[in-house]
Amino acid sequence: MASPQPLLGGYTKRDPNDKTIVELAKKAAQQMWPDLVFERVEKAESQVVAGTNYRIDILLSKHKNDRVKVQHKVHIFEPLPAQ
Numbered sequence: 001m002a003s004p005q006p007l008l009g010g011y012t013k014r015d016p017n018d019k020t021i022v023e024l025a026k027k028a029a030q031q032m033w034p035d036l037v038f039e040r041v042e043k044a045e046s047q048v049v050a051g052t053n054y055r056i057d058i059l060l061s062k063h064k065n066d067r068v069k070v071q072h073k074v075h076i077f078e079p080l081p082a083q
Helices: 019-032
Strands: 012-014 037-049 051-061 069-079
Touching (some): 019 037, 019 051, 019 069
Antiparallel strands (some): 037 051, 051 069
């Protein structure tokens, strides 16, 4: 059985280790939770519109390698470059 095609206009899974995804996640974490430490991206999806929407699950902690983790879901819109 063939794998399902992505829904046009829908969200597409992204590699959580993708450089762009990690940079966006770090920037969002630093702006929204400056007293927490970015650990990693758990899950990421993107949607192409008049720009790109991102849904990213970010794992944060109070201290690097802390056993207690906090997961936040962020939604980021990156507009198309101005022409």
